[in-house]
Structure formats: structure tokens, C-alpha cells
Amino acid sequence: MLTMDYRMVDVLNADQLEVDDLIGFADEVVKIISKEPLSNGFSLVIENEFGEKDLIEILDSDQFELFILE
Numbered sequence: 001m002l003t004m005d006y007r008m009v010d011v012l013n014a015d016q017l018e019v020d021d022l023i024g025f026a027d028e029v030v031k032i033i034s035k036e037p038l039s040n041g042f043s044l045v046i047e048n049e050f051g052e053k054d055l056i057e058i059l060d061s062d063q064f065e066l067f068i069l070e
Helices: none
Strands: 006-013 022-025 028-038 041-047 053-059 063-069
Touching: 006 022
Parallel strands: none
Antiparallel strands: 006 063, 022 028, 022 063, 028 041, 041 053
């Protein structure tokens, strides 16, 4: 089984997120596939380590932990 080790390196505001960032979301680390602006935040397509994608909406005021692979 493949296990990935992540290290938290920063906390970013919603407007600082970029495509390919690894962020903490819902008790797991996910990769941002795309980011589109909304009137009060952003729409993100995220992908978990199993390749499952999801569309989420976040607010401008949200903050996320940024991770890197070790």
C-alpha cells in the first residue's frame, strides 16, 4: 500500500490558493485541480490520494493548511 507523508508548512487564505497546492480539507490532504472565482469565494475541484474528485465552494474568509510531500 502506498503511504504518503505530508508536512504542514503554512496556512493560506482562500485567495492565496493555487492549482496543484496540497491543502487540508475534511480530515484529509487534497490537491487543487482547478480554481474559479465566485461572488463571495471560490469554486475548487479537489482530488484526494485515491484519485476521487469533488467540487467544493469556499468563502473568501476561509483558511487552509498548506502541505508538502516529504
